[in-house]
Amino acid sequence: MNMNVKAYAMMPGKKKMKTRDWNALLFKSVLLLPAILFLAVFMYYPIEETFRLSMTRSTGLGPTQFIGFQNYVRLFQNEEFLMGLKNALLWAFWSVCIQIPLAFFIAFSLSVYKNKITKPLRVIYYLSNVLPSAITAMLGKFMFAPRNGVMATLSAKFKWEWLGKIDFLGNPDLAFWSIFAVATWAYSGFYIVYLMANIEQIPKDIQEAAQLDGATRWQYARFIVLPMTSYALRIVSLLCIVGSMKLFDLPWLMTSGGPGYATSTLGIVLYKNGFLNWQYGRGAAVGVIIFLLSLFFTILQFSLQRKDRDA
Amino acid sequence: MKTKTAKLSLGAESFPHYRPKLKEILVTLILVLLALTVILPLILPWMFVFKTRLEFAYNPWGWPTELRWLNFVEAWKVIRIGQGLLNTLYVCLGAIVCTVPSAAMAGYVFARYRSKVTEVLFYFILAGYFVPVQMVLIPLYQLCGLMGITDTLPGLFLPMTAFGIPFWTIIYRSFFVKLPNELAEAARIDGAGHTSIFVRIMLPLAKPATVLATLLVFMGAWSDYLLSLIMINSADRYTMQLRVSQFLNAYGADHMPRYAAAAIIAAAPTVILYMIGHRWIIQSTLAGAIKG
Structure with missing residues (x-):
């Protein structure tokens, strides 16, 4: 590659290139135009509008009025928003603590215990990840619906009254966890497949060296695989956390954020403010907060990573 | 592999x-x-x-x-999956046609024509990768209202395209960077212009990236719910996901056998697609995730 660059620089045709410059410029501009146009119109203009709207009182009709940071102040006094924020952070915490270790366990076992039975399992694990969230929610309700859901009918069949008493989606303390279970079901597939690919990229000589030293599989997992996949684990955790900040589909479809505000998320607060109450300004403020939180966690992740590399 | x-x-x-x-x-x-x-x-x-x-x-x-098929018939009538499927396919196609060429062209320029200006523009596009759709939902809706494309299918796939371009530009760029320079040089000496080098030589070599992008953009558009929810109002433009959620809201799980039928019908297209193409789907997801 280096050689190429040198050869390119030494080429005698520099003058010739210059005469063609206009051509190249035109070519470049034409090729870049669609991408830049799309981003400018459908992303950067709306971003600017989000910041502007979040500082106004705006209902979509009539004039908008500049009110400074009042929307933000109001949000932090609003019970539903605070609940959504709390749920987003809790969701991020628990998904990193539960979904990722689970996925790591499955991914490692799948790549170490390879036999005829476990080999095709990867394909099954990933299946739940490709289902659109509307269908995932439908299946989640199928399991947890009161009276007729799978859980309810099972409790009736086996006369398990304790199970029959549990209201998976209607109990404010439980609804969060029911949705979390459905999300674990739906999202783990990606983490498994991604971690597995990273585990299998560990060079064979390292594994052989571990073998020679008499390492068991679990020592191999703890002292070699875990450190060597730490980057992948971090990326997956980051995806998890950022995903929690924008969470919308599953809780909205399964409980609409209820009962009360028990399963409210930042996405739901934004949607309700913006599209049900026509409070554009306040909805935009929630959007800004989602953005800032995602940005914060992304920067945190990358700065931690840099620190590690320096050490 | x-x-x-x-x-x-x-x-x-x-x-x-x-x-x-x-x-x-x-x-x-x-x-x-x-x-x-x-x-x-x-x-x-x-x-x-x-x-x-x-x-x-x-x-x-x-x-x-x-074997009573009545529940299927009833669920089919309510959920009207056929029409939802057609709308969804239209959105998928639109997203692919808009995203893949734009990203390929931009990625090519960023890989092969590096200069200060293109570097700046690259960061302009790269930054878009970190912007969540949720953040701009409200202005996006207003903008589409101004353009008169709310409640139309282009109103769905045009914003989708904007949010897909950053990632695929990165992928295409890393792909084009790896291609050997000699090919382009040889073609240039033979008198090929910028356009024909790109279209005749480089683009065919980037076919794996194109397959990847096509497949994953399709999957993304296929499973979108949030954008459809805010953009589409008329029932005859509902995508598949909206039909499913409408069924969820309107009927719930009271009539369980019919609900089960609807769940089967709703999941079937995805499951069938997955059974046919799981190898490519998993591989392309990984390629995308690891490179990105």
């Missing part, structure tokens, strides 16, 4: 001094059980779907006594 993974994988024979028999059986069992929980929600509806409401109420877990 296949031989490579086989070589790298740790077979049971790799740890010979370790007697794993019992442990291996145990772990295999756990893995199978977990896999069962993954597909169970897709299989269980079949237990309910052939029953009448009464039959279900008395004996939900008994084997179906006869």
